[in-house]
Amino acid sequence: MNARFSLLIWSAVWLCLPASAQREEATTRDARFRQTVEEKFADWVELRRDIHRHPELSNEEKRTSALVAERLKALGLEVKTGVAKHGVVALLKGQSEGPCVAVRADMDALPIKELRSTPYRSQNPGVMHACGHDVHTTCALALAELLHRHKDQLRGSVKFLFQPAEEAMPATFQGDWGAKLMVAEGAMESPKPIAVFGLHTAAIVQPAGTTDDDVHYLKAGQIGYTPGIDNANSDRFHITIHGKMAHGSAPHKGVDAIAVAAEAIMALQLIKSRQTNTRQPLVISIGTIQGGQRENIIAEKVEMGGTVRTYDAAFRDSVIEQMHRVLKGTTEAHGARYEMDYRKTYPSIINDRKLVEATLPSFRRLFGSENVLELIPGMGGEDFSFFAQVVPGFYFRLGVANEEKGITAGGHTPLYDCDEESIKTGVLALAAAVCDSLAAATVK
Ligand SMILES: [Zn+2]
Numbered sequence: 001m002n003a004r005f006s007l008l009i010w011s012a013v014w015l016c017l018p019a020s021a022q023r024e025e026a027t028t029r030d031a032r033f034r035q036t037v038e039e040k041f042a043d044w045v046e047l048r049r050d051i052h053r054h055p056e057l058s059n060e061e062k063r064t065s066a067l068v069a070e071r072l073k074a075l076g077l078e079v080k081t082g083v084a085k086h087g088v089v090a091l092l093k094g095q096s097e098g099p100c101v102a103v104r105a106d107m108d109a110l111p112i113k114e115l116r117s118t119p120y121r122s123q124n125p126g127v128m129h130a131c132g133h134d135v136h137t138t139c140a141l142a143l144a145e146l147l148h149r150h151k152d153q154l155r156g157s158v159k160f161l162f163q164p165a166e167e168a169m170p171a172t173f174q175g176d177w178g179a180k181l182m183v184a185e186g187a188m189e190s191p192k193p194i195a196v197f198g199l200h201t202a203a204i205v206q207p208a209g210t211t212d213d214d215v216h217y218l219k220a221g222q223i224g225y226t227p228g229i230d231n232a233n234s235d236r237f238h239i240t241i242h243g244k245m246a247h248g249s250a251p252h253k254g255v256d257a258i259a260v261a262a263e264a265i266m267a268l269q270l271i272k273s274r275q276t277n278t279r280q281p282l283v284i285s286i287g288t289i290q291g292g293q294r295e296n297i298i299a300e301k302v303e304m305g306g307t308v309r310t311y312d313a314a315f316r317d318s319v320i321e322q323m324h325r326v327l328k329g330t331t332e333a334h335g336a337r338y339e340m341d342y343r344k345t346y347p348s349i350i351n352d353r354k355l356v357e358a359t360l361p362s363f364r365r366l367f368g369s370e371n372v373l374e375l376i377p378g379m380g381g382e383d384f385s386f387f388a389q390v391v392p393g394f395y396f397r398l399g400v401a402n403e404e405k406g407i408t409a410g411g412h413t414p415l416y417d418c419d420e421e422s423i424k425t426g427v428l429a430l431a432a433a434v435c436d437s438l439a440a441a442t443v444k
């Protein structure tokens with residue numbers, strides 16, 4: 001049976017099914033998936049602990065990547081390694097022909113010393129899975145194993161995107177990395193998926209309708225989502241202010257780069273409060289500053305590094321222009337000059353509204369409506385956006401908090417951890433998202 005004919009048959013069968021029968025089919029499938037998840041859970045916890053014990057920094061994910069490729073090959077999947085350095089792309093074909101849906105999992109860890117004393121704590125000193133990418137990798141591998149066992153439920157294929165270097169490379173790094181490089185190397189082609197899903201662990205979130213003052217935990221068993229804009233354009237800049245050196249006792253003979261930098265920093269903050277529409281979210285943060293040689297020398301040079309966060313792409317461009325204007329004005333006013341190296345690092349993740357709407361019923365069916373929470377978008381950055389720029393994407397949060405187990409710390413901190421029960425939720429959520437979107441696509 002050729003692919004098109006098979007697709008037609010599936011579509012005809014699916015269309016003929018009344019809505020209640022479709023729901024019943026999904027519910028039967030959920031029960032089968034749950035059973036497999038329970039059977040395999042202990043193995044997946046061990047897998048997660050293995051990855052957690054051996055965290056690797058961005059673009060150094062050799063061991064993790066080898067482990068991923070080995071497990072996927074053991075399932076008989078088509079596996080491509082060495083994508084964007086240590087990325088792995090694999091294709092799982094269902095029993096019937098149909099479109100392809102992609103799932104992304106990032107694999108890298110952070111330069112943080114782990115402080116929680118668990119049996120699975122990091123064995124790589126100063127490196128830690130403090131962003132939950134160990135759980136992301138586990139969920140995607142577990143998904144491959146689950147769907148491999150239930151291939152009959154798959155109307156098409158699933159592309160797995162195991163990604164290196166999500167946490168970004170140092171500012172001195174030249175070239176592209178992570179998701180952007182995977183896309184450039186063709187990870188989203190042959191076959192091109194119709195949608196891409198990704199999850200991210202979260203312990204603390206801000207649900208829609210709440211204020212920043214309260215702490216809200218996203219518990220294991222819960223899912224969080226945003227219906228459109230999910231996070232920010234995340235950029236970096238490096239500014240150098242050039243003055244003129246002089247004796248500290250005779251500042252009039254030089255140009256004090258430190259005094260000019262101080263004025264420039266304050267003026268940059270006025271962009272947000274006085275020069276842009278207050279309805280447009282904007283963050284300009286300066287995180288590093290270095291300058292001067294000695295207490296009695298007028299500094300010749302100051303270097304500053306920082307980040308800019310916005311949602312809108314055109315607004316982002318206008319902010320860059322305003323930064324140049326402010327820097328030019330403040331430096332010229334004092335006889336100094338400046339250089340700014342501004343890099344657009346990660347574009348904002350914008351979830352596809354239709355895909356979100358189509359997926360939420362699956363999540364509510366599986367976990368109950370009370371456990372599927374709409375969230376307020378944050379100003380963080382994530383390079384899942386590069387995949388979601390190619391095809392419609394849905395990036396959601398996987399709750400990992402558990403107050404009774406003392407798992408309440410936020411990401412990128414030395415106490416971060418994930419309640420392993422969340423692996424079950426992650427696998428089931430991804431499996432439903434994939435199967436339902438493939439089934440829906442064959443109807444069109
Ligand atoms: Zn992170």
Ligand SMILES: [Zn+2]
Binds near residue numbers: 131132133166200
């Ligand atoms: Zn992360």
